[in-house]
Amino acid sequence: MQLKYLYLIFIVVCITSCSKKNEITTGKLNPSFGSRNHITVVIEDDLWNGEVGDSIRKRLAQTGFGLDKDEPIFDLDQYSPEIFSTKAKTSRNIVVFSNSDDYLFTLEKSFYATPQNLFFVRANSNKELIQNFNTHADSIISVFRKSELNEEQHALVRKELLDTDIVKEFFACTIKIPKTFQLVLEHDNFLWFQKDLPTGNSNLVIYEVPISSIENSKDDIEDNLIKVQDSISKLFIQGSNENSYLITETGFFPSFKPIQIQEFSGYEISGTWEMENDFMSGPFLNIALKDSYYDRYLIFQAFVNYPYKSKRDLLFEMEGIIKTVNFYDNEN
Structure with a gap:
C-alpha cells in the first residue's frame, strides 16, 4: 500500500514539474514596467562609483537638448548584480555591465518580460568596458528612445482623443x-x-x-x-x-x-x-x-x-x- 502511495506522489511531482517546464518553454512572460524614460543599470557598486559609472552617466544621463541642465535624457536606477531582483528584471529598459573574459555587446528582446530591451556589455578590464560601451552608446540610446516613443504612443491611443x-x-x-x-x-x-x-x-x-x-x-x-x-x-x-x-x-x-x-x-x-x-x-x-x-x-x-x-x-x-x-x- 505504501509503495502505491509513493508511486502516486512520484507521478504527481513529475506532472507538476513538466507543467512548470512547459510554462517556461512556451515563453509566457510578465508585462514589463517602468516610468517613461527610465533605465535600469546592473553593475557592481565599485564600477558604478568609479570611471565606468562616470562614462555611463555621461552618455545615458546627458542633458536633453533644449532642456534645463538638471534634466537628463534618461533617469538611471543602478542595481548591483546581487540585488537585481525579480521585480527589477521586469524593467522595460535594462543594461547589464560586467568584467568578463569575453568581449561582448548584445541586445536581447523580451528576455525577462515583454516588451523589453536588455543590453549586455562585457569586457575584461575597466578600460575596455568603457570603450565597448562608448562604441555602442548611440545605438543603446536610439533603441531605448524608439521603445519609449512606442510606449508613449500606445498610451496615447488608449486615451480619450480630441476631434481633429x-x-x-x-x-x-x-x-x-x-x-x-x-x-x-x-x-x-x-x-x-x-x-x-x-x-x-x-x-x-x-x-x-x-x-x-x-x-x-x-x-x-x-x-x-x-x-x-x-x-x-x-x-x-x-x-x-x-x-x-x-x-x-x-x-x-x-x-x-x-x-x-x-x-x-x-x-x-x-x-x-x-x-x-x-x-x-x-x-x-x-x-x-x-x-x-x-x-x-x-x-x-x-x-x-x-x-x-x-x-x-x-x-x-x-x-x-x-x-x-x-x-x-x-x-x-
Whole structure:
C-alpha cells in the first residue's frame, strides 16, 4: 500500500514539474514596467562609483537638448548584480555591465518580460568596458528612445482623443491629440492646440509654408526653418506684455537632424524658445516635413511653458503626438 502511495506522489511531482517546464518553454512572460524614460543599470557598486559609472552617466544621463541642465535624457536606477531582483528584471529598459573574459555587446528582446530591451556589455578590464560601451552608446540610446516613443504612443491611443477633423480639413492629414488639449487659435493655414498645466501649458502649433520659403538661394535650409518659425510665432504666439512674442533663443543654436515619416522627409529641430520683451523660456521641438505634392513644408511646432518644473516628459509627449501624423488616413 505504501509503495502505491509513493508511486502516486512520484507521478504527481513529475506532472507538476513538466507543467512548470512547459510554462517556461512556451515563453509566457510578465508585462514589463517602468516610468517613461527610465533605465535600469546592473553593475557592481565599485564600477558604478568609479570611471565606468562616470562614462555611463555621461552618455545615458546627458542633458536633453533644449532642456534645463538638471534634466537628463534618461533617469538611471543602478542595481548591483546581487540585488537585481525579480521585480527589477521586469524593467522595460535594462543594461547589464560586467568584467568578463569575453568581449561582448548584445541586445536581447523580451528576455525577462515583454516588451523589453536588455543590453549586455562585457569586457575584461575597466578600460575596455568603457570603450565597448562608448562604441555602442548611440545605438543603446536610439533603441531605448524608439521603445519609449512606442510606449508613449500606445498610451496615447488608449486615451480619450480630441476631434481633429479640422486638421484633416486644413492640412490633408490626421493626427492623434488627447482631449486634454483644446484648440485655442484657428487661422488660415494655422492651428494652435494647448493643454493647461498647474502653472503653465503644453502647446502644439501646426502650419504650412511654401517649399520656396525653406529651400531658396538666399539662405540655407536650417536658417530658413528658424526664420519661418520666428516669423509665424511673432504673428500668432504673443505674450501678455506689449510687443512680446515667442522667438528662438539666439544664444543657443538649435539641433537639426533629418527625419522620415511615412514617405515624407524633413527635419527635426530641438532647441530653446524665449519671449521677446518678457522673461519666459522653455524647450521646443519642431518637425518640418516636405510635401512636394502640395508644394509645402508642413510644420509641427511643440513648446512647453512650465517654469521651474521638469519638461522632458511633457516634450516627449508632444513628440509622440506629432509622430502619429498620418497622410494616408484621409479620404480626400
